Amino acid sequence: MGIIKVENIRVYAFHGCLKEETKIGSDYRVDLEVKANLKTSAESDELADTVDYVLLNNIVVEEMVIASKLLETVAQRILNRIFNEDALVSKATVSVSKLNPPIGGDVEAVTIKMTKKRKN
Numbered sequence: 001m002g003i004i005k006v007e008n009i010r011v012y013a014f015h016g017c018l019k020e021e022t023k024i025g026s027d028y029r030v031d032l033e034v035k036a037n038l039k040t041s042a043e044s045d046e047l048a049d050t051v052d053y054v055l056l057n058n059i060v061v062e063e064m065v066i067a068s069k070l071l072e073t074v075a076q077r078i079l080n081r082i083f084n085e086d087a088l089v090s091k092a093t094v095s096v097s098k099l100n101p102p103i104g105g106d107v108e109a110v111t112i113k114m115t116k117k118r119k120n
Helices: 019-024 037-042 053-065 071-085
Strands: 001-014 026-034 089-099 109-118
Touching: 001 053, 026 053, 026 071, 053 071, 071 089, 071 109
Parallel strands: none
Antiparallel strands: 001 026, 026 089, 089 109
16 A cells, blocks of 8 residues: 655635625635555556546546535545545545635634545
8 A cells, every 4th residue: 555645736716605705705725535455556667557647636536626614525526526536546535625714813814624435
């Protein structure tokens, strides 16, 4: 087994419960960690034998474009797509951070983190 991380994916998106958030938008950071069997790809040196991190990045960007009230909803969509589109992934963790959230305080970010495991 091995781990592939795609870190600090920066996206501008329109998530939130406040009308202003869905109109003005905000900066987000997304971090992914996927667990997969990397032994075959380590020996074959072939992209087809591993988890393509370009695919992972594209999934994040495409799902972040779809406005949602809750970051949990966005994270769940990202996880679902990873498992639907890459059979090699056995476990995935996604963190979605809203940078400088409008919560009336000096807060750098609010982050939700969710993990999903493939059911055998």
